[in-house]
Amino acid sequence: MGLLDGKKAAIFGVANERSIAWGIAGAMKKEGAELAFTYGGANLESRVRPLAEQVGSRIIMPCDVTNDGEVDAFFDTLKSEWGSLDILVHSVAFAKKEELKGEFLNTSREGFFLAMDVSAYSLVSLLRRAAPLMEAKGGSVITLTYLGSERVIPNYNVMGVAKAALETSVRYLASDLGPRNIRVNAVSAGPIKTLAAMGISGFREILDLVEKKAPLRRNITLEDIAGATVYLASDLSRGVTGEILYVDSGFNIMGM
Ligand code: NAD
Ligand code: 0WE
Numbered sequence: 001m002g003l004l005d006g007k008k009a010a011i012f013g014v015a016n017e018r019s020i021a022w023g024i025a026g027a028m029k030k031e032g033a034e035l036a037f038t039y040g041g042a043n044l045e046s047r048v049r050p051l052a053e054q055v056g057s058r059i060i061m062p063c064d065v066t067n068d069g070e071v072d073a074f075f076d077t078l079k080s081e082w083g084s085l086d087i088l089v090h091s092v093a094f095a096k097k098e099e100l101k102g103e104f105l106n107t108s109r110e111g112f113f114l115a116m117d118v119s120a121y122s123l124v125s126l127l128r129r130a131a132p133l134m135e136a137k138g139g140s141v142i143t144l145t146y147l148g149s150e151r152v153i154p155n156y157n158v159m160g161v162a163k164a165a166l167e168t169s170v171r172y173l174a175s176d177l178g179p180r181n182i183r184v185n186a187v188s189a190g191p192i193k194t195l196a197a198m199g200i201s202g203f204r205e206i207l208d209l210v211e212k213k214a215p216l217r218r219n220i221t222l223e224d225i226a227g228a229t230v231y232l233a234s235d236l237s238r239g240v241t242g243e244i245l246y247v248d249s250g251f252n253i254m255g256m
Helices: 020-030 042-054 068-081 109-134 157-180 203-213 222-233
Strands: 008-012 034-039 059-062 087-090 139-145 182-189 244-247
Touching: 008 020, 020 034, 020 087, 020 222, 034 042, 034 068, 042 059, 059 068, 068 109, 087 109, 087 222, 109 139, 109 157, 109 182, 139 157, 139 222, 157 182, 182 222, 222 244
Parallel strands: 008 034, 008 087, 034 059, 087 139, 139 182, 182 244
Antiparallel strands: none
C-alpha cells in the first residue's frame, strides 16, 4: 500500500536528475502515484523525456510557464487523458543571472517582472487551470520556496522578493481553494546543489554555514525534501493548508 496509490500528479520543474522536482517525482512514484511531466523549454526535452519514461510516464509536454498557450495545451491534455488531477508540484523559478549578484538596489524593472512572472505568478496561473480538474475529489498543491523570502541572503536579491510573493500567494490561494478541498502549501528547502545553484558565487559558503549552525548539523538531501512533499501530497496532511514547511535541518529557527 502506497501513500499516493491511485493519485495523479503533474510535476513542473524537472531539468535533470539533480532537480528537486525529480527527487519528488521518484518518491511519489514509489508511493503509487501516476505522473505527468512538463519541461521549461524545447532544449530540455532530451533530458526530461528519458527520466519521465523511466517512471512510466505517458504525458510529457513542453510548458514554459510564461506562455499561456503552452500552459493551456498541457491542461487540455490532462483533461482529455486523465479527466482529473490530485497533485500539482510547482518547482519552477528563474531570475536573470545578473540580478543574482551585487546590490538588490540595482534590480532592473524587466528583471523584477521576469522573476515575479516565472517564480510567483506562475503558481496562480497554473492553479486557475488545475482547480477545475481537482475540485471533484479535492487536491494538493506543493511549491518550493527558500528562506531568502524573509531574511536577507546576500545575492538572492530579486528572487527573495519573488519568493515572498510566492509564499503570500500560497496563503491567498489556500483561502480561495480551501472550500473546494484543494490544499496549497510550500516546502521551504535548505540550500541544495542543483542546476539552479550552479554558478552562484558563495554557494559553497552557504552549504558550509548550514553544516556548522543548523540544529541537525548537516545539509538536506533530495530525499529529505521528497519525504515532506509526499506527506503534503498525501491524505496524512488532510488538515494542513496555507503552510510553509521548513525542510532545512532547522537552520531557520536559529538567531545566533
Ligand atoms: P532546477 O534548475 O533543477 O529547477 C528549476 C526549474 O525551473 C528547471 O526545471 C527549469 O527548467 C524551470 N524553469 C525555469 N524557467 C521556467 C519557465 N519559464 N517555465 C517553466 N519552467 C521553468 O533547480 P532546483 O533547485 O530543483 O529548483 C526547483 C525549485 O526549488 C525552485 O523554485 C527553487 O527556487 C527552489 N529551491 C531551490 C533550492 C536550492 O538550493 N537548490 C532551495 C530552496 C528552494
Ligand atoms: O531559488 C534558488 C535559485 C533560483 C535561481 C537560480 C538561478 C541560477 C541560474 C533562479 N534563477 C537563476 N537564474 C540563472 O541564470 N535557490 C534557493 C538556490 C540559491 O540561489 C541563490 C542562493 C541560493 C541558496 C542565489 C544567491 C544566493 C543564494
